[in-house]
Amino acid sequence: xxxxxxxxxxxxxxxxxxxxxxxxxxxxxxxxxxxxxxxxxxxxxxxxxxxxxxxxxxxxxxxxxxxxxxxxxxxxxxxxxxxxxxxxxxxxxxxxxxxxxxxxxxxxxxxxxxxxxxxxxxxxxxxxxxxxxxxxxxxxxxxxxxx
Numbered sequence: 001x002x003x004x005x006x007x008x009x010x011x012x013x014x015x016x017x018x019x020x021x022x023x024x025x026x027x028x029x030x031x032x033x034x035x036x037x038x039x040x041x042x043x044x045x046x047x048x049x050x051x052x053x054x055x056x057x058x059x060x061x062x063x064x065x066x067x068x069x070x071x072x073x074x075x076x077x078x079x080x081x082x083x084x085x086x087x088x089x090x091x092x093x094x095x096x097x098x099x100x101x102x103x104x105x106x107x108x109x110x111x112x113x114x115x116x117x118x119x120x121x122x123x124x125x126x127x128x129x130x131x132x133x134x135x136x137x138x139x140x141x142x143x144x145x146x147x
Contacts, residue, residue, distance in 0.1 A: 042127060045125050046128060048125075049122075049125055049128045053122050053124075056093065056120060057140060059089075059091075059092075059093060060120055060139070062089055063087075063095075063140070064117065064140045065116075066086065067082050067083070067116040067118070068142035070082055071102060072144035072145060075107065075108040075112075075147075077106065079102045079105055079106050083097060087100075090118070099119045099120060100116070100117075100118055100119075102115075102116055103115045103116075108146050109146065110146050111146060113143060113144070113146070114143070115142070116141065116142050117139065117140070117141040118141070119138070119139045120138050121135035122138055123135045
């Protein structure tokens, strides 16, 4: 068995930089690496799930804004038309009629304040579900005045 001598390219290493293993530290690098990799994976999953929630919130906010704008400009249109505009502005998110609230209901009068509220949820990873509700509820609202 070869023993490392604490030399690199013929030069002696300074004290404390000896490459020989110290007693009681066999396998410590593997344990430290396993802990660090586990924490890194958990952090990565948290960041990805947070990004998904933020993306859903931004999409719903944009959809609610477009729906409120449409309802404010087209006072004679039904709530179903407003819901259709909201759904078309939020691709990839399933929005049933019960998750899109338009207030006041049609017919709207000029000068009314129109509020569109959109509610959805984002499924999170089981690792994150220990710290946050699963699915995570996301809500966005927009208010416009009818013309």
